[in-house]
Amino acid sequence: MPLVSGKGLLQAAMQGRYALGSFNILNLEMVQGILEAAVEERSPVILAISQKAIDHAGLEQAAEMVKIAAGLTPVPVALHLDHGRDFRQAAVCLRGGFTSLMIDGSALSFDDNVAISRLVAEMAHALEVPVEGQLGRIAGKEDDIIVSEQKATMTDPQEARRFVELTGIDWLTVAVGSVHLLTSRTAQLDFDRITAIREAIGIPLVLHGGSGIPDEGVREAVARGICKINIATHLNRAFLAAISDALTANPQMVDPRVILGEGKRAITEATREKMRLFGSSGKA
Numbered sequence: 001m002p003l004v005s006g007k008g009l010l011q012a013a014m015q016g017r018y019a020l021g022s023f024n025i026l027n028l029e030m031v032q033g034i035l036e037a038a039v040e041e042r043s044p045v046i047l048a049i050s051q052k053a054i055d056h057a058g059l060e061q062a063a064e065m066v067k068i069a070a071g072l073t074p075v076p077v078a079l080h081l082d083h084g085r086d087f088r089q090a091a092v093c094l095r096g097g098f099t100s101l102m103i104d105g106s107a108l109s110f111d112d113n114v115a116i117s118r119l120v121a122e123m124a125h126a127l128e129v130p131v132e133g134q135l136g137r138i139a140g141k142e143d144d145i146i147v148s149e150q151k152a153t154m155t156d157p158q159e160a161r162r163f164v165e166l167t168g169i170d171w172l173t174v175a176v177g178s179v180h181l182l183t184s185r186t187a188q189l190d191f192d193r194i195t196a197i198r199e200a201i202g203i204p205l206v207l208h209g210g211s212g213i214p215d216e217g218v219r220e221a222v223a224r225g226i227c228k229i230n231i232a233t234h235l236n237r238a239f240l241a242a243i244s245d246a247l248t249a250n251p252q253m254v255d256p257r258v259i260l261g262e263g264k265r266a267i268t269e270a271t272r273e274k275m276r277l278f279g280s281s282g283k284a
Contacts, residue, residue, distance in 0.1 A: 033267025136175030
């Protein structure tokens, strides 16, 4: 089916008390692997493209790849800009057919974050496209942006209420203890903070750095009100490990389709695992 707006998907997740996976994609095999899992699990899904992915594949090529694949897929698929940094990038992605946008002004002052987030929301809402903002800084590395533990800041519930009221955003990324690019699953979340933010605002909450959170932490976060969880490192590691194993087992192989096929199968399995954990299986 054609791409769908992420807004209805997350509203349903919030009402149904489950979370949707927002899976970062880098190539065709990742797109195919994720969507195969979505069909098998009958799960709605969000495919996310970051600035570095745009730099790698080109915006039009990456977006069209997702649009074509979604058109062949019988479950709802949304296309999301992950960590958009400025108004121009958001505008280009909106014109390119993205069905949700993130504007990340978390490195700015509160007032400047409000200003850029409100501007992007006003633009996107004219085309009925939802916007995700971020308040608080998440430790770790996302693309080329590094945030040390010392510079990481938790999201304040009352400040979050003001931010949502002033910007008109549809979803809020919260900093509650997760870490970008964490290769071990050891992140400890502040669950009471999630509850307080959920009670302070009435829009879906988003959790970044989902690859580094233990399963029990994910389940509790979803129960407390998280509706969207971003996954990148988990897929990258599965993809590369499968390719490495395939090359080791077949050192004379000269057909890249065989090797990449193993990577795609690993992506399907890794995605299926997360969909079941998040509770989105069977919701399409």
